[in-house]
Amino acid sequence: MDRILLFIIATVILSATDVLAQRFFIGCWYRPGQSSFQNIAEAVENGFNLIISSGNIEENKKTLTWCSKNGVQAVLVDDRIVSSSGRRRDYARILHEVVSDYGFQPALWGYYVKDEPSTRDFRWLSSVNKLLTEKDRERILLINLPGNNRRIKQLGKASYEEYIDEFCRVVRPRIISFKSYAPTLDSEKTDLIENLEIIRRQSIKHSIPFCCVFVLSPQGSSRNHWKDDLRQQIYTCLAYGARGLIYRCSEAPDGTEPEHSEATSSAEEAISATYEHENTRQINAEVMKLAQTLARLKCVAVYNTGDIPLGTKALPEKGLISKISDGEFVIGQFDSNTGQKYALLVNRNARSVTRASVHFSQKVRLWEVSPLTGRLRPIVVYDEGAGSRWNAIFEAGQGRLLLIDTPQNLPILHWQDIPKFRPRVMLNPSCQFANVIRGPGGEELYNEGLNMYDIALKVRDELLSDGRVDVFISRSARDQEVSLRYETELTRSLNCDVLVSLHSDATGDGTPGGGTWTFYADENEGKRLAECVQIPLLEAIRTFYPEVQFRGIRTHWYRLWVLWEAGCPASLTEVLFHTNPREREMLKDPKLQDIMAKAIARGILNYFGLS
Template sequence: PTEFAQDKFAEVAEANFTVAMIAGGSPEVNKQALDFCEASGIKGLVIDPRIQFTGRRGRISTQTLDGVIEDYSKHPALWGYYLMDEPSAARFNSLGIANRYLLEKDPKHTPFINLFPTYATKQQLGAFSYEQYVDEFCRVVNPKLLSYDHYALMADGSVRGDYFLNLEIIRRQSIKHSVPFNYILLSVPHGPYKDVGEADIRWQAFTALAYGARGLMYFTYTTPNDPAWGYHDAIIDANGKPTAKYEYAKKVNGEIRKLGPTLMRLNTVAVYHTAPVPEGCRLLPPEGLISSITGGEFVVGQFVSDDGARYAMIVNRSLAKTARAKIAFSQAVDVSEVSPISGKCKRALVRDEGGVSVWNADFAAGQGRLVRIDAVNDFPVYGWEDPIRFRPRVMLNPSNQFGNRIHGPNGEELYNEGMNMFVIAQKVQKILQADGRVDAFISRNTQTERTTLGRETQLCRALNCDILYALHSDATGTSDPGGGSWTFYAGEEGKKLADAVQSELIAAMRSTFYPEVKNMGTRTHWYRLWVLWEGGCPGALTEFLFHTNPKEREMLKDPACQDIMAQAAARGILKYLGLEN
């Protein structure tokens, strides 16, 4: 709400919302609004200008973050801290720093960042593809909640063709990174977008729930004042009065809150569609437990509960037509529907039609029905779970420092870092590829190719790599030859990667060709190394040994020693990826 009064927050709660976004402009007004939230039995998502990533603003100081935490964290109605809407990938590092700090100091509350939809341009995303954008966000920021908006319903009656593709990508990345997702739906007509009715709100909400959404937000509750977009008649109109959408939202939200205790125990395992199948989606398999649905067009979200039971959210994909569905099963089943009125399960009538179990049910436009499905007999069930397979991608980044050379007394080249580390990178790549469980790339094509840090990290992002591992040898820059091995990192995940590689490398060297090697450990670098921060993924850089040390330089060049070091680095990478066995 834009009016900060107790009755306005009570009005929010009456519409069955559980969180209100608060933008009071100052800590004092925001805290008063949190008091109104508490009195109304809801939570508040605070927008505070001190932590807004707007314009050219880069990082937010820890002192500022500490001040915000001090102002709000102890309030019982706080839900979270709003950081940014629709950032480009260029913002991810700064957002990640703020996100991690807030979670470290105040783990009970959610730093909120909302992402672009699929129809954003590459320039807006700052990424090569939408999937890469979301994946990189999860890797770099490590959010507590993955949120996005997608306004699919157009004023001309059409629906964006990539609506379900967007859900597919968000669900996939939510599963990959083990982070719940939130969907922001359209509730205010503006620009090219539709003046939505109850079926439109229901359709948006229940299709997202079928994909496993854990949160829903509305854009917007109150009507913005922006003539360029022509906003009008949101849930609350420009005069502060409820519109018909208020009752629509109240009804739909109320039903979802009744389903909520069951939904929150469910884990998404598959999503299918009946024909015609939207872009990027999968057809309901005829050999599955739900073998067919006729009488309309449907999306079927399949779930397994925490106690192992099977549930399905079946949604009428039509925005205009009631569907009389005939839902057939591949074996005898009992079906119980979770009531959106009481939240309790009620047995549905399943008929035997020619030896096939069939449930006949009516679905209003956009309606979703949540059912529990129990097989009567102990027969195998096919197609209930549709696991998403993620094949990790590794970027090996051998040093590009061809100027780091050691010459002999007659000017002959004894060592070249850029040339030598490429050889070791090739060995690591060969080992990883032979393992067969990861894709391993090298950031340049040949041993002699010159490239730049910008090109190398851009390639890493373009290939959507899960980790970047840089291979270097060290030098002292003084008469001291130096000696030992260490690995640098950026971020918490980078540290895990660095620790995994460094421990394997030291153990391998000590047990074979270099028992007395000095373990210099893992640490952040005193410079902000571009290659570790800008690859769009966790990064680590190993200085294997010192090429200014004559003994260690010969080890760096020795093929047998190279093999041992490459095997150790590959083991460390696989260990980090959870593929050590």
């Protein structure tokens, strides 16, 4: 495999209904046209069970056939998908063609879509994700996000966490895939752990598993990964609960697939000298044996010892694992679905062996999951006062997965450290101050912009009284005029999780019209938000207006800016018609406003599962 781009992908899809659930994948990526039956067979021999292949249609079909014969699956890089971001009007047709060409193949695992998208790409990627799910729901879309670096502002956000959060909110991927580079030439430090803290939080917030892409070839001031670098970073990702590990041997400076050249060949030769097949086989074997256990565990806390990396938490002294003498470690703590407790301890020193004493605050019995067999083997521990001590040796970069039993059944502190999130809600009252109903003498009977602000204030007060969400209004005064762009940019800058726009409707043809309805952009979370807002509102209106016309919950015939550009799921509710005299009076009645505002607030809380 001296001419292939090596990737290691290990991905577990957590949904119980997913065809990929509870399976761990390790794969390699071939350059265009370089996959062959022999190369795939060699990859399988070295522990890979997923092939990532780039080629034209016929080459990709051959790859799927060869994968099927070797008992593995494939992710396809099809230029029609990768380049369709520049032809977005055609992507529905393009995806239909791609699925028609490959979708019937059982060896197909998924499609590679884009590298390092900007926030401007998120809505397009959301549409691609939705369309592909409708056409071929068993396949995965792989989108590589950047690591935390200086390019984040160029990609459209002020911080890395905001970038990842908006990506998850808008695109709703089935897996988060982010990149990390080798240590620099003058330092052994990387930003991997800092990134993992952010990725883990967003993975938990959005219930999406994640994987890491390691770019192994030098980029800028970075050097090649070495074997123990690789092992240490693999285990660190696993300790943070990663469900996937991707290792990329070469990459062009802009993140695109590099062309063949003498420079590229030299880089590959240098990497091949470092990563011989035996090393790859050994790492793959370790990962697969541990995956048999990790696939059924949930990461509930991560701590560090020694020199504490930026943004991480130190190991609590009163926790079950109370101290690790000597060395620097990452400690990932896990629960199984049967209540068992596991911990993955990783030696952060990728250069030398570390002898450490692991101290426990109460008596424990320990077993280690063997990286050779995947089976449990008992570990000798010593009594130490009220607790226990394990004297351990960790090879450079090594991780060791432990099953911990507490026979005294005493309370355990600090075992779980799952981040909590307060939902952030943007209320967006209509700014259509020109939508005015006047009386016979020219007096103003109704103003949509002013009236909907009054209702939005009441919704805000209801949510503030509940106290479980942070709530904002897209303008600070009843008569403040703001642009649609200002409203959506404010929503994105405040990192809001939803935008709820409130309007009153009009017919435009002189007829009164009437009724209530809610619109959303063409994506599932927006639809769910619209349903959560509209249904309680409809029920509330019927308490004082039983004959109200329910016009539905649907997409709008125009591409409404606030629905598509808010950077989060959004809904727009036409509460009632202000061109209908009876409904107009309802919109103005403070008591009826209270009833409608309570219903809208209740719907927002329902969306977040806070009913």
